Amino acid sequence: MENPKKLTANYILSYLYQKEVMYFTTKMFSDLFGISKTKAHQSVFYLKQRDLIKEVEKGKYLVLGFEPHRVLSNPFFIASRIIYPSYISFRSALNHYGFTEQVPFTVYVATTKRKKEIQFGNYRYKYIALSPHKFFGYEKQMIGELPVLLAEKEKAIVDSLDQLQYAGGFEEVAKALFNAKNEIDNQKLMEYALKTENKTLCSRLGFLLEKYQMSMEGLKNSLSTSFVPLDPDKPKSKVWDKKWRLNVNITDDKLFTWRQT
Structure with missing residues (x-):
């Protein structure tokens, strides 16, 4: 024709x-x-x-x-082109940076718009709608010789703590933060956490930063006003952390079991 x-x-x-x-x-x-x-x-x-x-x-x-x-061999490029503006984050970004061994066949994409999940080729594309004030902290990177908008390392951690269900849960994000500790800007990490205006996130991040002997002083004035669970997927415990306003419902042995392997 x-x-x-x-x-x-x-x-x-x-x-x-x-x-x-x-x-x-x-x-x-x-x-x-x-x-x-x-x-x-x-x-x-x-x-x-x-x-x-x-x-x-x-x-x-x-x-x-x-x-x-x-x-077609570049799912990150495809994902970030289907809806604009958007950037790769959560579990996908954590894996890309080598902070987690999980290899997801779902590509997690942050956007300001609502978009249904798409199945295309061998991948699912999951779009997570963020409030406009949380849509920041991304940069253009060349992946497979194609431009992709990707969360900065610090923002990938913050996004994951903000919505744990898209990053494999609290234990997986705790592991990712430990793996990232020598590659990220600690000050920028705290600034990004504060910018989300999520006090629960700040409480959980402060707890982990202290465990990893990283700077966490900048978070102390932005903690949850009431006690929140350290891991939202686990039942309440009898252990309370007054400093970080947390119900510590997971033991160190369980939370950091991966450090023993």
């Missing part, structure tokens, strides 16, 4: 790259190129036939270009 309005594959891809459009709908395509919806549908079909784009969701397409394997 001849492509309408002389929109060659080279021209289309060059223009999409120029506009930094890697994920689009037919309507977006129509608006970008100033063509009718009918012609846009024809162009999209033309690109699909040549494996230059791939339908990820119904009516939504990922640009593959002339090196489709480079894109």
